[in-house]
Amino acid sequence: MATQLIECVPNFSEGRNADIIDRIVAPFRNNQNVKLLDYQPDEDHNRLVVTVLGEPARLIDCLMAAVTQAVALIDMNNHRGHHPRMGAVDVVPFVPIRHMSMAQAVTVARQVGNVLADRFSLPVFLYDQAATAPERKNLSTIRAGEFEKMPEKLKQAVWKPDFGPAKIHPTAGVTAVGARNPLVAFNVNLNTNRLDIATHIAKAVRFKDGGLRYCKAMAVPLKTKNQVQISMNMTDFSQTALYRTHELIRTEARRYGVSISGSEIVGLVPMAALIDSAAYYLGLSQFSVDQVLETHLLPE
């Protein structure tokens, strides 16, 4: 049978203490059928983002070992950082990668949420595709109030956790577990230092203000470059294409006599997102991903 592959990108609330970071990451190293793709501790955010890929069952084993460390070693009462957070194991998103449907990733997320509540007495919210109510789809709505306001928030019936007690873990707070599409961090730089122009363009392209459905965007000043950037999260590139977003920014920038100076993809991107853009610009008709040689090299 074909091996299922799932990606997991757990965010832990520790980005400064190298020893704690090492202990959390360790369970993901040197495992058969689980690959540690990346881990990024951020001192300003005081946060650790780990990207791992593997068979669901194997990956969950590693995750539980990492959570054991995080719950034991992180005390949210002493946590300070720029990034919003509500728990030691702040958020655990699952992304279906291969031979897996979104429905199957949702099942994994719910199973993991259940176990986290049982084993660690963590209150757990399911979010995004795994959410059990519309107001729980958006992670930022769940996390609003952050760790400090969670004891009060959890008392409201509407914020009863999906799993676990209706009160925070005294040191580890609250955890969100979800299933989502692969997310592409796509940034486009402009040949200007005017943040107001970047803000206008960000609003034009993002869903929130009438733009593209699966595009989140904000304007960011790039001080060292003396430029501004449209920093985006593409939340479903299969429906809101990278090339379309890029062309829309170009079109909108023209209005201000500004051009695109370059762009970047931060972190990982599924091959299909780039193939789609190559096919658009090269004008390829009837191109199939089966024509990509590497497709035939992937394990069954």
Next chain:
Amino acid sequence: MATQLIECVPNFSEGRNADIIDRIVAPFRNNQNVKLLDYQPDEDHNRLVVTVLGEPARLIDCLMAAVTQAVALIDMNNHRGHHPRMGAVDVVPFVPIRHMSMAQAVTVARQVGNVLADRFSLPVFLYDQAATAPERKNLSTIRAGEFEKMPEKLKQAVWKPDFGPAKIHPTAGVTAVGARNPLVAFNVNLNTNRLDIATHIAKAVRFKDGGLRYCKAMAVPLKTKNQVQISMNMTDFSQTALYRTHELIRTEARRYGVSISGSEIVGLVPMAALIDSAAYYLGLSQFSVDQVLETHLLPE
């Protein structure tokens, strides 16, 4: 140790007899570590092109079994077809795909050439990257005269085969074995039916007439579409990029008031060729293939 992967695209001189075609293809089926990616019998050309991928040693075993069938079943004395040909096993190119250098693919080609000569008494020429002399680099130079003129050609000292006897195999003729870069078949259609315009553009972009170094191009009428096509073989996309060729055609077409109506890639294309084009058009700076998720899914 990392598993080496090589592609082989043997061309056999039989494109009509389904039974013979099946017998030649059979050894490539249901093998562990060897994957039959594609096979295309062409009736007009009376030719069979097989694309297989695998570990060199395993792939060579399959190839030898296929050659045994081809040598036993094809009689070149009765062969007619549009495509130039000189032998039953007309040409056997090897392409290094993964964890392999071109030098290693050349070694495989020479080894296979040697065995083909020994085991089947075939005269074998090494070509392209495996060639032993400049005039043997180009397959069409080796094949000039085709099967019918080969007995005479092989008598010349300059056309002494690299392996095997200096006379043709009575029914299987002559074989060329080589190593080359992955080849991308890239066709661009124009919004005109004027073949003279396509011919001018083909000349502008192809190496032969002063164009791009790793581009072979010819003009082709597309009768059913009432359009013309620039049909290209990109012989080293890592040096002559697809997007650059596409843009050069667009530029040249403008001269005639003609636009590109679409394009196509025929058969397989390495991921890198498309990623490179996506990165160009999206303006990605500092993008690495390691950022492509699928890179991490490939077997070691």
